[in-house]
Amino acid sequence: xxxxxxxxxxxxxxxxxFVNSKLMxxxxxxxxxxxxxxSSSNEGSPxxxxxxxxxxxxxxxxxxxxxxxxxxxxxxxxxxxxxxxFKDPEDKFHPSPEVLTQIxxxxxxxxxLNLNMTDNFNCTVMTxxxxxxxxxxxxxxxxxxxxxxxxxxxxxxxxxxxxREGIAxxxxxxxxxxxxxxxxxxxxxxxxxxxxVDFCAxxxxxxxxxxxxxxxxxxxxxxxxxxxxxxxxAVGKCDKIDRDLIENFFKGSRYLHTPTGMxxxxxxxxxxxxxxxxxxxx
Amino acid sequence: MDLxxxxxxxxxxxxxxxxxxxxxxxxxxxxxxxNSSVGKTSFLFRxxxxxxxxxxxSTVGIDFKVKxxxxxxxxxxxxxxxxxxxERYRTITTAYYRGAMGFILMYDIxxxxxxxxxxxxxxxxxxxxxxxxxxxxxxxxxDMEEERVVSVDSGRLLAEQLGFEFFExxxxxxxxxxxxxxxxxxxxxDKMSExxxxxxxxTTGGPTAKLSDSAPPLQQQGCNC
Numbered sequence: 001x002x003x004x005x006x007x008x009x010x011x012x013x014x015x016x017x018f019v020n021s022k023l024m025x026x027x028x029x030x031x032x033x034x035x036x037x038x039s040s041s042n043e044g045s046p047x048x049x050x051x052x053x054x055x056x057x058x059x060x061x062x063x064x065x066x067x068x069x070x071x072x073x074x075x076x077x078x079x080x081x082x083x084x085x086f087k088d089p090e091d092k093f094h095p096s097p098e099v100l101t102q103i104x105x106x107x108x109x110x111x112x113l114n115l116n117m118t119d120n121f122n123c124t125v126m127t128x129x130x131x132x133x134x135x136x137x138x139x140x141x142x143x144x145x146x147x148x149x150x151x152x153x154x155x156x157x158x159x160x161x162x163x164r165e166g167i168a169x170x171x172x173x174x175x176x177x178x179x180x181x182x183x184x185x186x187x188x189x190x191x192x193x194x195x196x197v198d199f200c201a202x203x204x205x206x207x208x209x210x211x212x213x214x215x216x217x218x219x220x221x222x223x224x225x226x227x228x229x230x231x232x233x234a235v236g237k238c239d240k241i242d243r244d245l246i247e248n249f250f251k252g253s254r255y256l257h258t259p260t261g262m263x264x265x266x267x268x269x270x271x272x273x274x275x276x277x278x279x280x281x282x
Numbered sequence: 283m284d285l286x287x288x289x290x291x292x293x294x295x296x297x298x299x300x301x302x303x304x305x306x307x308x309x310x311x312x313x314x315x316x317n318s319s320v321g322k323t324s325f326l327f328r329x330x331x332x333x334x335x336x337x338x339x340s341t342v343g344i345d346f347k348v349k350x351x352x353x354x355x356x357x358x359x360x361x362x363x364x365x366x367x368x369e370r371y372r373t374i375t376t377a378y379y380r381g382a383m384g385f386i387l388m389y390d391i392x393x394x395x396x397x398x399x400x401x402x403x404x405x406x407x408x409x410x411x412x413x414x415x416x417x418x419x420x421x422x423x424x425d426m427e428e429e430r431v432v433s434v435d436s437g438r439l440l441a442e443q444l445g446f447e448f449f450e451x452x453x454x455x456x457x458x459x460x461x462x463x464x465x466x467x468x469x470x471x472d473k474m475s476e477x478x479x480x481x482x483x484x485t486t487g488g489p490t491a492k493l494s495d496s497a498p499p500l501q502q503q504g505c506n507c
Contacts, residue, residue, distance in 0.1 A: 130345050139342050149318075149368060179348045182361065199343060202373040 065121035065142070066263045072115065073259040076108035077223050077282035084214060085221040097160040100214050101137055104158070104223075119143070132183035135195030142267060152266055153207045154227065157196050159243050161215045193241045201232040205272045211246045212281075223281040224250070227262060230274035249278060256280040306350060306359040310470055311381055312463075315403055316388035317396035318367030321422040324453035325388065326364045329463055334454050341366040343374050351467060358467060379410035384466045385417045389437075391450065392429040397421075397436070404444050414477065416469040417446045420462055425452040 080103050083095050095103075105125065112118060125138045137158050141150035187195055193211070200209045210227040226249045231241065238245055257265065257279045269275055314322040323341050327333050330347040346363045363382070365375040387403050389396040400419065407415060419441040421432060434450055441448035447465055451458040 124339060124342050126342065127345055129347075130342065133345075134343050136342075150370065179346065182348065183346075199374060202377075203370050207370075 068117040070260045072111040079107040080104040134199045135192045197231040225279040228276035307356040309359040320390040328453040376410045397432045419446040421450040424450040425455040
């Protein structure tokens with residue numbers, strides 16, 4: 001969970017030339033494939049020079065969380081998939097959207113704590129009121145050192161198969177009903193998707209909206225995502241931003257990122273650049 | 283704020299509930315603002331739920347809680363907004379200043395920077411809120427005496443200069459938490475009565491009249507609280 005420190009003043013992300021270079025991207029890609037890492041400054045040399053040795057910890061610190069994140073996602077997807085595909089022979093067990101979201105999230109959080117990755121990459125779960133006001137279920141953040149302020153944020157909203165939406169949720173405690181209704185009134189003129197897009201846009205281009213599909217038509221057991229820091233471009237051009245519009249992004253798509261690829265892409269992207277990627281999580 | 287306009291203008295809404303508890307005489311919208319990590323969320327949790335945890339979770343954007351208080355037999359519903367202190371959320375948090383009747387401007391007595399930022403937060407209130415919004419300055423974490431870097435006198439002096447009321451508080455030890463909210467409610471009620479005396483026109487609105495966002499969000503029938 002979040003452990004950021006004080007400071008209302010803005011702190012610009014530190015730009016690490018090694019992190020932003022295309023060379024590093026390709027190095028990371030080759031590392032993923034199991035290739036032997038080669039330092040950029042000592043190619044052909046049998047031993048790394050002093051400078052590459054000095055730089056290495058920075059590179060490592062910056063991206064350490066990416067394979068760990070990938071591991072957490074793999075666990076969360078696998079667990080959620082069991083529920084997505086489960087057919088109760090007696091047809092009595094119908095997990096609600098809320099339950100499925102919690103299964104994904106709790107599995108992710110459990111694993112992220114096991115891997116001790118929350119110093120670099122944390123997950124903040126929204127309160128029920130925030131889920132309505134901001135349209136988000138949780139927020140992932142790449143943290144800046146040493147302040148632990150967010151450098152990049154991924155605001156996540158889970159989208160469920162339409163046939164699950166009718167399954168009743170647990171009734172909220174009485175005291176909570178009132179505040180939830182107030183939150184609904186505050187945000188009644190926008191769809192939940194639009195609220196999240198607005199929230200991300202209010203923060204800036206280093207804040208991404210991720211719509212996480214727990215199952216899609218004709219592929220009910222798989223988890224997909226559409227991530228963008230530019231959804232607000234659709235505001236005004238479309239009647240409304242909703243599941244149908246977001247799902248349209250998959251039509252004709254040629255390339256789906258892995259969770260690792262998604263994070264590598266957004267952590268190496270230039271500031272203020274619009275970016276939209278499609279992801280297959282499992 | 284549309285919600286505030288509707289709810290605040292609905293005095294004596296007893297029995298008119300359309301779901302949820304609308305059984306109240308007045309609704310006040312309050313905001314807690316201040317630098318990140320000064321203890322705004324803990325302060326609200328202590329007041330609304332009488333709970334405290336030392337685990338720090340940085341607030342994302344904005345959140346709120348509802349608490350009902352009684353004053354002179356009147357039921358006052360407080361809609362208390364907890365704002366994120368980090369700069370990256372400034373656009374969304376300042377959007378909620380509109381229509382707020384009271385602010386708790388908080389700093390941390392163990393953090394000089396948070397005290398130094400009070401003036402800037404006061405300017406934010408002036409910029410994004412209405413002139414009659416009431417403000418209480420709260421120096422939080424007064425349980426951490428050994429780490430204190432802002433004296434009580436410095437806090438009191440700054441409050442005087444800014445025209446705010448002042449409390450030193452501790453969400454952890456439950457010091458002056460309730461008192462801070464109660465004082466803010468008193469100040470709002472006093473201001474409403476004062477406005478009524480100087481401008482009787484505010485009483486001419488009907489009970490269902492909608493308050494505009496830009497106008498001072500006074501109760502149409504005045505405040506007897």
